[in-house]
Amino acid sequence: MAITNIFDIAGSGMSAESVRLNTVASNLANADSVSNSPQTAYKARYPVFQAVQDALAGTGPTGAADASVKVDGIVQSTTPGTASYDPGNPLADANGYVYSSNVNTVEQMADMISASRSYQNDADVLNTSKQLMLDTLKLGQS
Amino acid sequence: MSFNLDSYLGIQPDALEVYSQRADVLAANIANADTPGYLAKDIDFRAALSAAGQGGEGQGASGPAGGGSLQPRITSPDDLGASSSQGGLSTEQFLKYRVPLAPSLDGNTVDSQMEESAFAENNVRYEAALTFIESDFSNLNTVISD
Numbered sequence: 001m002a003i004t005n006i007f008d009i010a011g012s013g014m015s016a017e018s019v020r021l022n023t024v025a026s027n028l029a030n031a032d033s034v035s036n037s038p039q040t041a042y043k044a045r046y047p048v049f050q051a052v053q054d055a056l057a058g059t060g061p062t063g064a065a066d067a068s069v070k071v072d073g074i075v076q077s078t079t080p081g082t083a084s085y086d087p088g089n090p091l092a093d094a095n096g097y098v099y100s101s102n103v104n105t106v107e108q109m110a111d112m113i114s115a116s117r118s119y120q121n122d123a124d125v126l127n128t129s130k131q132l133m134l135d136t137l138k139l140g141q142s
Numbered sequence: 143m144s145f146n147l148d149s150y151l152g153i154q155p156d157a158l159e160v161y162s163q164r165a166d167v168l169a170a171n172i173a174n175a176d177t178p179g180y181l182a183k184d185i186d187f188r189a190a191l192s193a194a195g196q197g198g199e200g201q202g203a204s205g206p207a208g209g210g211s212l213q214p215r216i217t218s219p220d221d222l223g224a225s226s227s228q229g230g231l232s233t234e235q236f237l238k239y240r241v242p243l244a245p246s247l248d249g250n251t252v253d254s255q256m257e258e259s260a261f262a263e264n265n266v267r268y269e270a271a272l273t274f275i276e277s278d279f280s281n282l283n284t285v286i287s288d
Contacts, residue, residue, distance in 0.1 A: 006169040013173030020176070049177040067170045069177055118175050121254060125169050128265050132165070135272055136158075140279040 005066050006129040012052070012068035013122035019047050019071045020115040027103045028112075034098040036091045038083070042101035043076040044108070077102055150282070154274045156194035160187060161268040163233045168261040171240075171252050178248035182240040182257065190236040 023045045035041040050072040079102040087096030148155075164185045174180040242251040 005166050009166070009169045009173045013175075016173075017176070049174070051174050051177045051180045066166055067174055067180070069173045114176070118254070121172050121175065121258060124258075125172055125261060128261070129165065129169070132162075132265060132268055135269065139272060139276060 007126065009066065009068045010122045010126040010129070012070060014119055014126070016047070016049055016069045016071050017115050017119040017122065021112065021119070023047055023074065024108050024112045024115065027101075027108050028105060030101050031103040031105050031108070032100070034084075034086075034089065034091055034100050036093045036098065038081065038099045041081045041099040042103065043081075044079070044101070044103045045074050045076055047074055048072040079104075151275055151278055153191070153194075154271045154278070157191060158268065158271045158275070160185065160190045160194055160233060161264055161271060163190075164264050165261065165268065167237065168257055168264060171257045172254065172261065174250075175252045175254050175257070176250070177252075178250055180250050180252060182242070182252045183237050184240055184260070185233050186236040186238050190233045193236070 027044045030042040033042045048071065049069055051067040052070045053067050081100050081102040083097045083099050085096055086092055086098045089098050092098050164187065167183055167185055171180075171182045171184075240251055240253075240256075243253055243256070
């Protein structure tokens with residue numbers, strides 16, 4: 001049945017967007033983390049979304065159209081972080097430098113708003129479909 | 143004169159089915175609004191509904207136009223004799239890709255606002271079809287009880 005698929009699809013969308021919100025939270029929390037080498041400095045993480053046309057969805061009446069979404073993996077940003085001279089820091093290397101994360105807080109805030117809007121859209125779809133199903137169940141009872 | 147519930151309800155039950163499948167496609171578009179390379183799709187409603195009115199792909203189907211015979215109709219891919227691509231009311235062949243309004247760098251053609259409004263419109267139409275069926279039932283009830 002088609003309309004029950006919507007719960008799976010919107011659910012997968014909400015799950016993917018919440019992973020995105022999680023990475024944003026982790027990036028923002030580590031925005032000021034420093035490290036004693038560029039390799040161990042915190043790198044911003046991003047989820048990679050992928051449409052899923054799995055076997056279950058592919059057999060529906062709309063066939064391959066029933067695409068849910070999944071998080072294919074988390075990638076780390078390759079942008080170099082900044083090195084700053086801070087000899088008083090206990091994490092400073094032999095030359096007195098600490099290496100900060102490459103998180104761009106403004107970009108992360110924008111990403112957070114985008115993720116929360118998409119999450120709201122999915123939640124709205126879920127709610128509306130639920131209402132339609134309830135109305136269909138009540139058909140002929142009044 | 144025999145009474146047939148299918149022809150009494152007219153095209154509305156088929157419309158309901160197509161609306162619910164269209165809601166499915168639009169929900170998939172909204173869920174994939176951030177997926178790189180995802181191409182938004184929609185159902186060609188007129189074509190899907192006219193095919194639904196003729197009883198799917200014409201295999202053992204008795205739609206509203208199918209008269210009073212009680213022919214079994216394949217409604218689910220799990221039914222006996224049904225292959226996944228030949229349901230009683232398959233809308234797969236009526237799927238069209240959306241023409242994007244603006245290009246995007248990641249190849250995604252979903253426009254969230256467009257999809258949201260299409261979804262809302264589809265829901266109103268679904269409710270309307272439900273109301274039509276509802277009033278048909280209440281008319282029938284009046285005839286039976288009076």
